[in-house]
Amino acid sequence: MSIPDLFRCPISLDLFTDPVTLSTGQTYDRPGIEKWLAGGNLTCPVTMQRLHDTSLVPNHTLKHLIDQWLLTGCDLNPNPKPTKLIDGFELSTLKQNFQSPDATLPAKLETLRKIRSLLVESDISCLIHSGFFQLLLELLFQTPYHGNVELIELALECILNLSPSIHVDSLNMLKKESYFASLVLLLEQGSTKIKTSLCYLLEDIATSLATCELCLFLGQTQRVLQALVALLHDKTDSSASEAALRAISSICSLEANRGNAIKEGAIDGLIMYLLNSTQQNVSQALATLELLLGLETGKKAMSKNSNAVSLLVKMVFRVSSVQEGSEHAIESLMILCSDSRQMRVEAINSGVLTQLLLLLQSQSSPKAKDKARAFLKLLRAMWNEDQRWL
Numbered sequence: 001m002s003i004p005d006l007f008r009c010p011i012s013l014d015l016f017t018d019p020v021t022l023s024t025g026q027t028y029d030r031p032g033i034e035k036w037l038a039g040g041n042l043t044c045p046v047t048m049q050r051l052h053d054t055s056l057v058p059n060h061t062l063k064h065l066i067d068q069w070l071l072t073g074c075d076l077n078p079n080p081k082p083t084k085l086i087d088g089f090e091l092s093t094l095k096q097n098f099q100s101p102d103a104t105l106p107a108k109l110e111t112l113r114k115i116r117s118l119l120v121e122s123d124i125s126c127l128i129h130s131g132f133f134q135l136l137l138e139l140l141f142q143t144p145y146h147g148n149v150e151l152i153e154l155a156l157e158c159i160l161n162l163s164p165s166i167h168v169d170s171l172n173m174l175k176k177e178s179y180f181a182s183l184v185l186l187l188e189q190g191s192t193k194i195k196t197s198l199c200y201l202l203e204d205i206a207t208s209l210a211t212c213e214l215c216l217f218l219g220q221t222q223r224v225l226q227a228l229v230a231l232l233h234d235k236t237d238s239s240a241s242e243a244a245l246r247a248i249s250s251i252c253s254l255e256a257n258r259g260n261a262i263k264e265g266a267i268d269g270l271i272m273y274l275l276n277s278t279q280q281n282v283s284q285a286l287a288t289l290e291l292l293l294g295l296e297t298g299k300k301a302m303s304k305n306s307n308a309v310s311l312l313v314k315m316v317f318r319v320s321s322v323q324e325g326s327e328h329a330i331e332s333l334m335i336l337c338s339d340s341r342q343m344r345v346e347a348i349n350s351g352v353l354t355q356l357l358l359l360l361q362s363q364s365s366p367k368a369k370d371k372a373r374a375f376l377k378l379l380r381a382m383w384n385e386d387q388r389w390l
Contacts, residue, residue: 004069007062007066021057026044053325055282055325056281091127108151109151116161127162128163137170140155142178152190159201168205171211172214180217183224186198187227196240196243197243199228199243203246220257222264230269232266232270238276258292267308270285287328293335299335299340312332312347316329317358326371330375333347333352
């Protein structure tokens with residue numbers, strides 16, 4: 001059976017591995033579109049629309065559909081050839097190598113390399129149905145970090161390749177105190193590769209109803225939030241900060257987690273992320289900021305950040321009109337300015353009137369224009385009160 005057209009990336013024509021959607025509404029595989037953008041291209045490959053916003057939004061629905069399709073054991077080759085089969089004895093041997101108390105570190109590393117190879121060459125459903133996801137999770141969270149960096153990185157690579165969204169219920173094992181402590185330690189002390197991979201696992205946890213309770217626990221854990229915020233500040237590895245954004249945005253989708261996220265510096269972390277011009281998921285960061293501004297503590301944290309208002313003003317027209325980024329930037333400014341003269345003055349001095357007028361004259365979405373008009377109306381209504389402060 002060939003790959004359904006819906007599951008093919010328009011760039012590579014191969015099966016999606018990490019589908020993401022551009023501001024034009026077109027979906028691409030993340031490696032392909034990131035390479036396209038990194039080459040200096042500022043258009044959508046399919047529609048050829050100019051991209052004023054290069055945010056990449058994960059397409060979880062499509063990823064889930066592909067994962068379910070893969071579970072049927074579909075042949076991905078349009079000119080099918082026999083898939084390398086894994087016999088029961090080989091699977092049993094691999095499991096034994098993990099579970100044996102006498103297994104040495106080199107032996108475990110070799111087993112992980114074999115599994116990584118099988119994930120590429122063989123029928124992935126065999127490994128899925130044989131319980132390797134659970135087994136790899138146990139190995140990951142039972143292994144001491146020091147001296148085992150390569151093993152942990154390999155284990156996480158295999159776990160992510162086994163489609164965690166299908167097995168998300170297995171991640172509830174992290175409710176066990178020792179496993180959760182291991183997760184926190186890896187987030188704090190692990191290599192950048194380990195931290196990035198764990199962020200993707202946290203995103204899966206936070207976006208599933210099956211792990212809602214665990215997501216709440218993550219959002220109440222100071223050290224987890226602090227580790228994610230630290231990654232948002234990381235300018236040395238963009239993939240780490242992108243992964244951290246996806247994790248913390250997903251965790252903040254639960255209202256109960258937002259107050260703690262603010263307390264642990266999420267506002268400043270998101271602003272630092274947005275100040276880095278190379279970042280991809282601008283709209284997601286702006287949407288998360290808007291959510292956090294729904295709390296008084298969020299407003300206070302924003303008002304204390306000297307870059308907040310001027311940054312949001314720049315995002316009003318800098319973000320593509322066909323994406324929600326402009327709308328989030330305007331809505332956040334309205335929240336800040338509606339009850340603060342200081343914020344209104346700062347916004348006007350930063351050029352918000354020009355930004356709003358440019359947006360209204362552009363081909364922006366009707367929703368973005370409606371928000372721009374509402375914001376102008378708010379500023380005009382308060383002009384008489386504020387003009388003596390300008």
